[in-house]
Amino acid sequence: MDFGFNKTEELFKQMICEFATREVKSLAAEIDEEERFPEETVKKMAETGLMGISVPVAYGGAGGSHLMYIMAVEELSRVCGTTGVILSAHTSLCVEPILQFGNEAQKMKYLPKLASGEWLGAFGLTEPNAGTDAAGQQTYAVENGDSWVLNGTKIFITNANYADVFVVMAMTDKSQGTRGISAFIVEAGTPGFSIGKKEKKMGIRGSATAELIFENCRIPKENLLGKPGAGFKIAMITLDGGRIGIAAQALGIAQGAMDETIRYTQERKQFGKPISAFQNTQFQMAGLETKVQAARLLVYSASVRKGLGLPYAKDAAMAKLFASETAMEVTTKAVQFHGGYGYTREYPVERMMRDAKITEIYEGTSEVQKMVIAASLYPKK
Amino acid sequence: MKIIVCIKQVPDTTEIKIDPVTGTLIREGVPSIMNPDDKGGLELALRLKDEFGAHVTVITMGPPQAEAILREAYAMGADRAILLTDRKFAGADTLATSHALSGALRTLEYDLIIAGRQAIDGDTAQVGPQTAEHLDLPQVSYVEEVHYREGDRFLRVRKQTEEGYQILEVALPCMLTVLASASKARYMRVRGIVEAYGREMEIWTADKIDVDESKLGLKGSPTWVNKAFTRGVKPAGTVHEVTPEEAVDLIVGKLKEKFII
Numbered sequence: 001m002d003f004g005f006n007k008t009e010e011l012f013k014q015m016i017c018e019f020a021t022r023e024v025k026s027l028a029a030e031i032d033e034e035e036r037f038p039e040e041t042v043k044k045m046a047e048t049g050l051m052g053i054s055v056p057v058a059y060g061g062a063g064g065s066h067l068m069y070i071m072a073v074e075e076l077s078r079v080c081g082t083t084g085v086i087l088s089a090h091t092s093l094c095v096e097p098i099l100q101f102g103n104e105a106q107k108m109k110y111l112p113k114l115a116s117g118e119w120l121g122a123f124g125l126t127e128p129n130a131g132t133d134a135a136g137q138q139t140y141a142v143e144n145g146d147s148w149v150l151n152g153t154k155i156f157i158t159n160a161n162y163a164d165v166f167v168v169m170a171m172t173d174k175s176q177g178t179r180g181i182s183a184f185i186v187e188a189g190t191p192g193f194s195i196g197k198k199e200k201k202m203g204i205r206g207s208a209t210a211e212l213i214f215e216n217c218r219i220p221k222e223n224l225l226g227k228p229g230a231g232f233k234i235a236m237i238t239l240d241g242g243r244i245g246i247a248a249q250a251l252g253i254a255q256g257a258m259d260e261t262i263r264y265t266q267e268r269k270q271f272g273k274p275i276s277a278f279q280n281t282q283f284q285m286a287g288l289e290t291k292v293q294a295a296r297l298l299v300y301s302a303s304v305r306k307g308l309g310l311p312y313a314k315d316a317a318m319a320k321l322f323a324s325e326t327a328m329e330v331t332t333k334a335v336q337f338h339g340g341y342g343y344t345r346e347y348p349v350e351r352m353m354r355d356a357k358i359t360e361i362y363e364g365t366s367e368v369q370k371m372v373i374a375a376s377l378y379p380k381k
Numbered sequence: 382m383k384i385i386v387c388i389k390q391v392p393d394t395t396e397i398k399i400d401p402v403t404g405t406l407i408r409e410g411v412p413s414i415m416n417p418d419d420k421g422g423l424e425l426a427l428r429l430k431d432e433f434g435a436h437v438t439v440i441t442m443g444p445p446q447a448e449a450i451l452r453e454a455y456a457m458g459a460d461r462a463i464l465l466t467d468r469k470f471a472g473a474d475t476l477a478t479s480h481a482l483s484g485a486l487r488t489l490e491y492d493l494i495i496a497g498r499q500a501i502d503g504d505t506a507q508v509g510p511q512t513a514e515h516l517d518l519p520q521v522s523y524v525e526e527v528h529y530r531e532g533d534r535f536l537r538v539r540k541q542t543e544e545g546y547q548i549l550e551v552a553l554p555c556m557l558t559v560l561a562s563a564s565k566a567r568y569m570r571v572r573g574i575v576e577a578y579g580r581e582m583e584i585w586t587a588d589k590i591d592v593d594e595s596k597l598g599l600k601g602s603p604t605w606v607n608k609a610f611t612r613g614v615k616p617a618g619t620v621h622e623v624t625p626e627e628a629v630d631l632i633v634g635k636l637k638e639k640f641i642i
């Protein structure tokens with residue numbers, strides 16, 4: 001497979017690099033320090049069309065490729081992991097399932113405003129007792145006249161405090177197990193729906209991560225996404241796609257740490273020469289560069305497969321597993337190369353190391369990725 | 382309102398080096414960009430489009446690869462793009478370039494022509510004003526701001542001067558040369574990027590434009606670069622803390638030592 005970008009992707013790369021460097025990089029340390037959601041950046045992203053990159057023009061998007069969206073998450077994350085995941089959660093976890101599973105009325109109602117960035121999207125699956133074992137959903141929805149009534153709590157929801165539209169999973173028929181879970185579109189401000197505690201996190205601290213609380217929350221019947229009982233399947237397919245986004249975030253963080261370390265090791269002098277002149281530095285950096293490039297090929301490969309409509313679940317899992325572990329390794333070593341300075345907030349690598357860790361955990365832990373990959377090696381007979 | 386913006390592809394001089402032996406620019410591996418002042422000019426035109434529905438044409442003279450900045454202009458919001466490219470244009474100095482541009486502009490309709498103040502590779506600031514002269518248009522250079530009221534046949538502009546600024550009114554049609562600092566240029570729009578390479582690119586050769594061919598290219602260029610070189614770095618001087626009288630003796634002594642006096 002050839003990853004030479006075409007001319008459109010080259011032009012897009014130029015734009016997203018400029019945007020990330022001028023609009024995102026300068027805010028990264030501040031929003032981390034203040035644990036502040038960068039609303040002003042999201043507004044600027046919306047103006048340029050970044051909130052609807054791969055949404056078809058008919059639904060108000062830019063009509064770009066999945067690879068362009070992935071490049072955007074990578075380049076934003078290269079300077080700010082928080083900004084990368086805002087776009088990834090919005091696109092992969094809310095826009096994509098509505099695009100893929102929504103009926104025409106739902107698409108016409110939600111996609112134009114999501115693609116323009118007027119509305120921000122989020123996704124609610126995880127619960128206190130349903131993490132990796134997502135089938136253990138306790139949030140439930142009951143049909144009542146022309147409504148569904150939701151009760152329950154979701155946790156660790158990215159974009160929660162700022163999102164306008166949520167794709168939410170809830171049990172509609174417990175006797176059916178995973179086939180009793182359904183997916184719903186819930187709008188912010190619906191009576192009975194509130195945002196709970198905001199998490200204080202190790203990294204991606206500008207990202208708003210919070211609880212969703214449903215207390216007799218009544219939503220219109222037409223907000224069921226897909227068929228009743230299709231929710232678990234919708235969630236799993238959505239996460240397959242989301243993993244490519246998180247893999248791109250991890251890749252961007254890793255590349256950002258490489259950029260910082262290449263610069264620092266040329267400036268920092270010890271024993272009379274720049275530390276980049278030592279073979280230990282060169283050999284370690286050579287190894288890390290190779291891993292970052294290998295991660296990039298896995299991420300782009302999964303994205304291109306998805307764009308072509310080929311199966312990509314295993315590719316997405318491998319991309320996320322390898323890119324997130326590479327991000328953790330590169331950022332940890334980047335801090336080591338920076339020595340004492342690297343441990344301070346004067347340099348961005350400590351933030352990158354904290355940001356990298358979550359990529360091994362959310363949208364499926366590394367262990368879940370291995371389960372997915374192994375399942376493709378040993379299919380059920 | 383019909384606006385034409387003249388733009389140029391230039392090497393990103395923040396990343397450029399000069400070959401110490403030949404004295405020429407090392408262009409290999411240096412990214413090419415839309416000249417910053419020209420981008421500022423395009424932004425002003427696009428703001429007039431946003432507000433008054435102006436039609437914006439971009440035009441550039443250059444080698445075929447200069448198409449890249451026209452695609453970028455499309456992605457920013459331009460409506461029409463023209464690439465002037467022909468071997469007959471090659472080797473042009475500012476005068477020959479301005480003849481080629483004015484030859485093309487004569488065949489187009491416009492109310493306003495905008496050019497960047499100067500290009501970061503040549504820094505002459507001559508092409509815009511020369512083009513205006515060939516077209517016999519009023520011109521204002523070093524423009525920082527443009528104000529227009531619907532229906533008016535003039536613009537009110539703010540021109541930067543060394544001491545401060547001037548507010549001038551200029552009748553349309555006219556030529557403005559614009560500073561990059563005048564307006565923060567917008568980012569390319571994602572949808573514009575997706576569509577940019579599918580849009581028409583008009584390629585114009587010398588026979589398509591209204592100009593005397595003897596004024597084009599190398600033969601139309603009176604400017605000759607005799608020699609270009611990198612100035613050597615002077616060694617650091619020495620500091621002597623002495624009285625003025627002692628300084629005179631010291632300096633005269635040094636000059637005699639080097640047989641200068």
